[in-house]
Amino acid sequence: MSFHIFLAFSGPSADVSVSPGSTAVLNCSFTLPPQIDDSLLNITWSFNGLVIASRNHTQPGFFLNTTASFVGSFPLTVYNATPDQQGVYECRMSHNETHYSTDVTLTMTVPPLVSIIIPEVVLKRKTMVECWARSFSPPQIMFTWTRAGNKIQEPQKLQVNRTEDGLYDAVSWLTFIPQTSDHNTSFGCEVQHMALVKPIREEFTPHITVLPKVSVSAVPSASHSSPLTLSCDVSGFHPDKVSILWMQNGKVLSNLPLSVQNEEGMYRRHQYHTLSVEERSRGGEVQCVAQQPNVQEPAYGTIALSTVDPREKLKSLNVSAIVLPPRVVVGKKGRVTISVEGRLAERVQTTWYLNDAPITDTTYKAAYTPRTSRVSVVSEKSSLLPSAASGYYKLHTQMSPRSSSSSMKQLFSSVTFIPDLSVHKGAIFRCHISYKGKDKIVAERVSDKFTILAPPEVSGIQFSEPNEEGGIVTMTAQASRFHPDIITFRWFCEGGELSPVSIPQALAAPRPDADGFFSAMSQCRLPAAELERGETRVWVTVHHTALKQPITRQTRGFIKKPTVSEIISSSAAEGPVTLACDITDFYPPEISVRWLHVNGNESEEEEGSEREIRDGAELWGPLQTLPRTFRAKALLQELHETTRGGDIVCRVTHCSLLKPVDKVWRNTQMVAPSIPPSLSVRWSTDGVGIFSVLLSGGKPTAEVLWAAGGTTVSKLLSREREGENREGKPELRSVCVLLRSTGRQESDSRRAGHARKIRPPSVDCNAACERTDERADGMRSAREDKQLNEHMEENDDEDVDPSYINTVRLRKEKKERLRVTVEITHPALRLPAYLTWTEAAEEASS
The missing domain is CATH 2.60.40.10 (Immunoglobulins)
Known part of the structure; x- marks a missing residue:
């Protein structure tokens, strides 16, 4: 005989939003009649039409919680949620012929x-x-x-x-x-x-491009049969990047000037060049050099600008153009120089400008004039003008040595400076020449704009995770703080040159920072299989005009050198001893460990002085701890006295090491500490207890671990202090402070951790434990906080740090008794020693 029991849905289920990789809990609850047996209920969760969880089977990555089925709650947990798992999940419950379902939507929240x-x-x-x-x-x-x-x-x-x-x-x-x-x-x-x-x-x-106005005109020619010269005027455009292309009837004309052949078979060519106002003001001579293939000394013609414009002719001085350094590199000294020749050159003074800002000697401390020269080191005018050109400058002026024996004098004036991109980019140097005591400028020279060079800083090659499709790894190299913005990356492997990955122009193109330096990146891809074992050498060369030689960065794939600890012994000085050595942070996982017995002195190189120990040698691992990171433990168990003489060597060999790593163990004397018979306990009236233990005479220092609780115990925070007693023996004092509290027991994730200066390998207590304890402390009541503050004020002599106070919560309904225990481990002890304090039964019931 069957009964039809009607089920009632308890209410709409809230949709769930989580981040990728986190855990999501989808709630599903129904109101059940009192007489129904919850074990007979059929509960299923479906996604995209497929059943993913039921009482009988649950797919990997999901967990159906039926522990609260007696109240009609059947939550589904989704572990490590991924974007493809978002959508509508259906929770369906049935009993006999009664069915009811509800939908819960799982949404990933990922910022754009x-x-x-x-x-x-x-x-x-x-x-x-x-x-x-x-x-x-x-x-x-x-x-x-x-x-x-x-x-x-x-x-x-x-x-x-x-x-x-x-x-x-x-x-x-x-x-x-x-x-x-x-x-x-x-x-x-x-x-x-x-x-x-x-x-x-x-x-x-937006950098707006303004189209120019273009007009074409013809230069008058002698006759219709002579060549026609056209002039193209391009104006009103921005920025200053434009090229001229001549076309006739839709066909592109050659930009190179055409040579005309005469009757004798010789050629003639006309080449035009227009000097700017700035170039014309420099004066001097202009040469037209006719370069021909395979001719080392080409022909040239010269014209003096003074003959073109007589008003610019200097009466008795010949002033050269400003000579710039061949390479101007950021942070390295450069020098600009000008020379003045003439019978009155020794009466000349120079004043230098950066753009329109006067330059003064920033290294000048006091007036100084060399005896061999009548020209002062610093310009006479520079001290009268405010210094507006920022940076390092050193002015130097001297007469040529040959000037003393010739009627024509020659003076050299120069400025030494340290290039700064923010100051000198696009700048020009200007030099005014005048006679001493005169304000009239007889000549002015302006330098060309020079390019500031800054060599790139190149990072090492970085690897991405292999993609899921083909196991392809993307390698990235970055260059930063370089100038100008033209840079080239070239990728190579042992088989030849590789083709870089085409990445978006916004990322590949050099990008300037606030200081004007550029940065760029380049990527290349290879299968992960070629990089896994470090057998494929990959390198990238970075080429830049500021570099005399390209910068090379290379890698041998995914390869990490192991970190090998010192050898630890785990038994007393007499009898069998077990040795252990931790090997961490290495890749690939293939690793070789050998235990060797070395007789005599280490300097001996006699054949047979090393003997491999095979009995009792074990290797635990390798165990993966992080992506492409492994750890292992090498053990040598029950080492007998016959092999105690000499040294025991743990030799680690790995493909990342040029030579094996050896760790040596010598049979040093170990002394077990003196352990008291019981713990020292002191309670205050407000329920705060201080537990301590004093260990003396141990060598090396013992390791201490505290735990407390009721039925089950949890690790606690403690504080250790090392010192010496009156007899000069080492002492270790460990103090654990706790606050006893009754109430709902916290979950494991909220229990107090243990933070110590000395941590045994079996205890994995990191900073997360301390943070967990802080969160648990944050849930104390106001009364508990007040008790802690009063206890700290009353017990200043204990030197108790508030961050080391533990809260131990006991379940009052189960009448749990407080139990505090400490574990003491030492190499000289065969087994750990335990000291335990248990609360009296009558105190627990009260």
């Missing part, structure tokens, strides 16, 4: 990565700017465009696409027609998403 793609911006031509938000979830997202901080009201397009990994990409387009007022105006794209604490804002300033 925002970037802006800026096309070529031309004045008064329609421009479309893209703002991308990539790899986010859920798909709801909002874009806002701004100009100069103000929201743009024009409608923008928006498109959202789902990617293969279950996340979403979205793009918003801003279409506008650039105007002159948009130059140097900041535009912004603001993205709002539920996974963001605050909106992400990316800004850009």
